[in-house]
Amino acid sequence: MxxxxxxxxxxxxxRFEELLRAAREAGLRVGWLELDGDSPRPLAxxxxxxLEEAASLGALRAxxxxxxxxxxxxxRRGPAIERDLMRExxxxxxxxxxxxxxxxxRLSPLGEGWEISSPDSASRRYxxxxxxxxxxxxxxxxxxxxx
Numbered sequence: 001m002x003x004x005x006x007x008x009x010x011x012x013x014x015r016f017e018e019l020l021r022a023a024r025e026a027g028l029r030v031g032w033l034e035l036d037g038d039s040p041r042p043l044a045x046x047x048x049x050x051l052e053e054a055a056s057l058g059a060l061r062a063x064x065x066x067x068x069x070x071x072x073x074x075x076r077r078g079p080a081i082e083r084d085l086m087r088e089x090x091x092x093x094x095x096x097x098x099x100x101x102x103x104x105x106r107l108s109p110l111g112e113g114w115e116i117s118s119p120d121s122a123s124r125r126y127x128x129x130x131x132x133x134x135x136x137x138x139x140x141x142x143x144x145x146x147x
Contacts, residue, residue, distance in 0.1 A: 004086060005141045007107040007116065009097045015109050016097060022132045023095065031093040035080065035100030047071055094135050105142040118142045 009016070013032060023030045048071075054062035055073040063072045074088075090096050097107065105118045114131050117123040119142075126134065134141060 003138065004090065004093055005095050005135070006082075006098055006102065006104045007095065007141070008102050008104050009099055009107050011109060016107075018128050019114065019131065022128050023135060026132050026136060028095070028132065028135050029090075029093040031090040031096040033085070033090070033096050033098045033100075035098055035102060047073060095141075116141055 013020075020030055048064050051062040051064055051071065051073040055075045061072055061074045063070060086093075086096070098104065103119060105116055108115045108117070110125060113125055113127045115123055115125050
């Protein structure tokens with residue numbers, strides 16, 4: 001059973017700072033995914049070249065860890081599978097903001113709040129507090145079964 005929402009975004013992470021902070025303060029996890037599944041291009045810097053090399057030579061996963069964070073490289077064959085991505089990288093996240101091609105609703109900053117547009121063109125507006133309360137409930141932000 002899916003317990004997260006995926007919303008497409010077009011703005012940089014800084015535009016979501018207020019929502020990310022409010023969600024964190026409410027004990028909710030939010031993930032960020034940059035999806036470019038059709039591109040065979042190498043991953044962008046600042047990935048250490050040694051990680052790229054290890055992955056290209058057959059390492060299942062190559063990971064670099066510092067006090068400031070971590071980065072992992074895993075080679076894939078074929079398109080990304082949503083269920084696998086969520087399990088491997090976003091366990092426990094209630095919301096994943098996605099930049100890239102995705103047939104999902106869209107989250108847009110709107111003045112002091114947010115607008116969520118569903119694929120069927122319906123949209124809803126929320127303040128940050130209202131959106132965080134909705135995220136805290138198990139009900140999906142967009143009812144895809146009735147869209």
